[in-house]
Amino acid sequence: MRLQFATWPEVETHLERSTGILIPVGSTEQHGPGGLIGTDALVAEAIAARAASEHDRILVAPVLAYAPAQFNLSFPGTVSLRAATFSQVVVDVVDSLAAGGFDAFYFLNGHGANIAPVRCACHDLHQRRVLARPAMAPLKFRLKSWWEFPETDALRRELYGAGEGMHATPSEISVTQAISTAVRSDHTAKSWTPLPVERLRDLAGDAHEDARLHRASFPDGRVGSNSALSSAEHGEALLCTAARELAADYRRFVADPAW
Amino acid sequence: MRLQFATWPEVETHLERSTGILIPVGSTEQHGPGGLIGTDALVAEAIAARAASEHDRILVAPVLAYAPAQFNLSFPGTVSLRAATFSQVVVDVVDSLAAGGFDAFYFLNGHGANIAPVRCACHDLHQRRVLARPAMAPLKFRLKSWWEFPETDALRRELYGAGEGMHATPSEISVTQAISTAVRSDHTAKSWTPLPVERLRDLAGDAHEDARLHRASFPDGRVGSNSALSSAEHGEALLCTAARELAADYRRFVADPAW
Amino acid sequence: MRLQFATWPEVETHLERSTGILIPVGSTEQHGPGGLIGTDALVAEAIAARAASEHDRILVAPVLAYAPAQFNLSFPGTVSLRAATFSQVVVDVVDSLAAGGFDAFYFLNGHGANIAPVRCACHDLHQRRVLARPAMAPLKFRLKSWWEFPETDALRRELYGAGEGMHATPSEISVTQAISTAVRSDHTAKSWTPLPVERLRDLAGDAHEDARLHRASFPDGRVGSNSALSSAEHGEALLCTAARELAADYRRFVADPAW
């Protein structure tokens, strides 16, 4: 069930069976010369929706489409929330749902820079509840990026090898191609120029860099990704695999004995 | 053009023609026993997308789906951002886009409680820019709720009269029926009980009330609305009319001489 | 009774009879070439004080004299709180008084730009109280601008017609003339230049604009108001009428059966 397409009595019924909810988290930022600005949000929401369509005990909230992405601000069309703002959004979303009876929050992530602010939000949610007098009931949180699921990860590596790269990856481009054919079918990926491995390792280890330096390093917006390898068929396979692994991990998380 | 389905070079091209952007603003809250929790976001985004599909100089950002709605927190499934959080989201979205060259922001609103925090955000955006040294270039903002457009307003009054009411209105339910048939077709509206006019006038004049009192006053979530009058046909007519009026008002706002 | 002229035992006695309080809200901003910078605060406080002088069950707090007014920052002497700051002030004032036993807060407003931040504050006060565990007792709020009272509105339209305009209105100037004769009697209003109706309608529909554009549009600070029509006699009549309507509306709001 998807929250935006549900009625409140349906949510009430869901809560009788499960106090878990699945929240996709995306971004609105450039994804290279041929990738969609909404890629991260579209992909996270699509995987979550697919999982929900196959398991009626999964309730999916609307995607958090705006997120921190300062390193892409030199590309027009990118929107970046401050990490502080985004954390507050997560706090308020959780607080509202917790008041209604939810206590298990699974964030399906589609954008690397979301990890830190979601973790900060969870920290501060926990802290406020444990310091309250009387203390408030504990919540639990899980944050997973869809490319972390083992089979999905193996599939993208099998399909693209080193061409997967780090941003505007062929895997995420493929998923958008699978799901947005009704919207547009012309956003073909373009060729790419490989980047030195050393450079990528530095990026991985550090905080994301200043937007101006970022555009100077990656002039067309992709970070080591051969987006041209993407295809809607790959996208469907990735979507399928990730949705299946998500459903299994979500089920373990909510520890639903009756599933 | 819709931002999430565009590439950054396409946004760059848009900016050469227009520095305006259209941002739909919704909510995620109960809409009565048969209305969708995502109604306000779905409707605002649908009207904006329709306008954009007919006018290629209109760029539509992803909908702000989470918003302040404390008065509905006693109904499960409602999410309410604090007004302070929501204003910060608006500030960050505008700041990001302004850095990329946008300077005219049109908010198409689908939820009454958004008006105050969007206005606060615009106030504080203006204030920071005028107090900066050197002062930053001025921005302009417009905030319209889709039911304010004269012909749309006339149409909903003609269709529903006093049955339109104030929340989970047949007009908004109709638009969701027109656009979500692929998702679900079974969310039929239910019968309603009219409310004393005096009560509604008080609500209109005051700030939205406490969630517990609100649910006590309106046990099934509708506020004076005969949601059962809705139909997908009505929805398509409303969508059409509102999109046409939105496009015209947006054009006046951005003052695009070449339109 | 006015709070600043009361003792705490008198407030304790008031609370035995009524848990309501009336809070005037003004501004400190330019009011045209001849209007007082404190106009909005002076008028709101005067009307509230008049109502309290005639009804001993009304307790009036000191006026909130500083408020958001960024659009007037290009005129020297204007002070503008950020909307976020002002909302926090309202939250803290309500929180303090609620701890002492007040639960019904009536804001008498004298400045249009206060409506949004007061509503945001009320939203967030409600939300925090309903989300607390245990939940806190509900509060109720009403926000009215003095020119909204039907008879007051009729009187100002009868006196000034289209000359009333939108800022530095002859009605508010008249009230300051009625109450500040001891302070200064020389601030005579000056002649005015009418503005195109189209321009005013746009202002009404939009958020308040950037301060630099505002001064460019309205070089002497008035917005379509023929302040020269004002007089102390008018002021006294408006004050009288508004105070009477305020007392009646306040009484309905606190629902005081023993009044």
Place this chain on the structure above:
Amino acid sequence: MRLQFATWPEVETHLERSTGILIPVGSTEQHGPGGLIGTDALVAEAIAARAASEHDRILVAPVLAYAPAQFNLSFPGTVSLRAATFSQVVVDVVDSLAAGGFDAFYFLNGHGANIAPVRCACHDLHQRRVLARPAMAPLKFRLKSWWEFPETDALRRELYGAGEGMHATPSEISVTQAISTAVRSDHTAKSWTPLPVERLRDLAGDAHEDARLHRASFPDGRVGSNSALSSAEHGEALLCTAARELAADYRRFVADPAW
């Protein structure tokens, strides 16, 4: 000149002669069984207004009537802003006025607990301006409590000796008696019970204590003050002396060579 009774062209003229402004800072809190809740605001504003009435180069802003006073929250009628909120108010007031050309801000204080948050606000105003790139022009601030002026301090000690105490002092009560006769003349001070000196020294050295302990220690709200010694005649003498010393100190502060 008092800002709320001035027009913007008058402020413009003032700025040609002086870039200084005098901001009275008060409180809205209990002042013992017979003292007025607005005492601190009334007294600070009265002294500032008197100084301005005698020196036309002094411009006085409306009093900041709401301030931090948590230790008095156990007495009904007390309003306490959080120190964080109050500091933001001071920051916004200064930012607005600085944008208009003011650069010398003199706070005349009437409430001990204001000192810390005003100093914090000044710290953060300085810090933001010096860290900005390009750096913003420096501002200067002075904060004086009216009872610190040497002759005023000597006078209150001569009049009341140990009976002056620390809260609801006969000196502040006297000034309110001098200025509020038109409003009320019946608020006679009551007898007092002396407190052990040790206790008062502890209070002076520590942060203000918890409100519940405070009321337990000082059940009628006065802290060591023999408020019954007050009189309107004393008040006039104190007002006169403090206004004269304020004017002289303000002049030194703004360093006005043409005074």
Place this chain on the structure above:
Amino acid sequence: MRLQFATWPEVETHLERSTGILIPVGSTEQHGPGGLIGTDALVAEAIAARAASEHDRILVAPVLAYAPAQFNLSFPGTVSLRAATFSQVVVDVVDSLAAGGFDAFYFLNGHGANIAPVRCACHDLHQRRVLARPAMAPLKFRLKSWWEFPETDALRRELYGAGEGMHATPSEISVTQAISTAVRSDHTAKSWTPLPVERLRDLAGDAHEDARLHRASFPDGRVGSNSALSSAEHGEALLCTAARELAADYRRFVADPAW
């Protein structure tokens, strides 16, 4: 006992005997041409640690080494937290410890500009606890600067007279010389130029000034202090005296009958 060198079971044992904790508060800012940037933190922590080494019922937390110091930002190496940030740090430290059972917080201060933000933090901690429903148990706070203890104050005046000055004082330099010989022994103090008394009085009465003006007034960073008078022997004597007075005052504060 020092918290960073304790285990949690040791803290648990401490709490059975005492619910007090001693928190040294310093700064990281220039201290003249020969003084250490960490002077304020080093001195406050050394005095607290000395007191704890002599009294096993004193538990000392790690020093708050970063604090507000904007007036020294024109000297490289100075770090200044915003007062608002620093107050939040104090709030969070107290909240955490209060949850564990501490209720008496003694701040030993080494930097004048800390007084205001610590007081603001204490105010807001009190306010939140008293306004909570149910109200939270009261806390108590004391804030003392080490140079305020009477014998320590007498000793520094006896040793240095007018040469003590206000910043980079020979007394604080002496303490750093006593404790940091293992780290460095070469930071000899340099000669000084006296400042007019009038100038120093103004500084004392006002908020700390803008960093650029501050460096212009005090080009080498000292404010009226003859740092060259310092010696490690003086430092040891001052450390000894202050630690003894601190222990006695802390004991009175926690009111430990079994001491």
Place this chain on the structure above:
Amino acid sequence: MRLQFATWPEVETHLERSTGILIPVGSTEQHGPGGLIGTDALVAEAIAARAASEHDRILVAPVLAYAPAQFNLSFPGTVSLRAATFSQVVVDVVDSLAAGGFDAFYFLNGHGANIAPVRCACHDLHQRRVLARPAMAPLKFRLKSWWEFPETDALRRELYGAGEGMHATPSEISVTQAISTAVRSDHTAKSWTPLPVERLRDLAGDAHEDARLHRASFPDGRVGSNSALSSAEHGEALLCTAARELAADYRRFVADPAW
């Protein structure tokens, strides 16, 4: 050079050679029955200080000793800053140092929960600077946890294998034993009970859990760590190795050609 033991002219000289600074980041939280509450701060600062003692081009700031650690709040003595507060501290520290000329900030981390809030702070620092008009000069950041350095990581795995665990690890306990012998030599580590691998993997993948659940899962505070394996000799070897790798990585980061 260590900042707290430097003078401002020495920092000025450092800046002529290098605009980099090394900031250790720790925590103040329980570390099992025998580990020190200050472990994370002591270890990070010790490694940084060792590196600086061997390379005079490394400047080390005082450790950030207080950090987010909500999951340990059920153990007395733990202090947890909210992630939001801690991020603000990092922002202010960087802003201050950047104003003085630093532009390369290397955070040496000793506590896993610091990663998210430091990344958030860096994000928001970048965003503010790139959105400023005129834009501010870019900064660069690196965040490394000391156990990530390859040789250090290999050494701890060689010494402890699976006994290293996740909290109160023998490696960090060993370093504290190496450096705190002067302070205390009696904090011997205790025996441990292994935890199921499944449980640990879940922890690694999720956000840190609620403090009450955390203590229930790990009653003595250690998370899978055989702290009893620690020794001062190991500590010295780890300290040595980590300091050497830190210096090399720091040098690459600041890209100092003259090193």
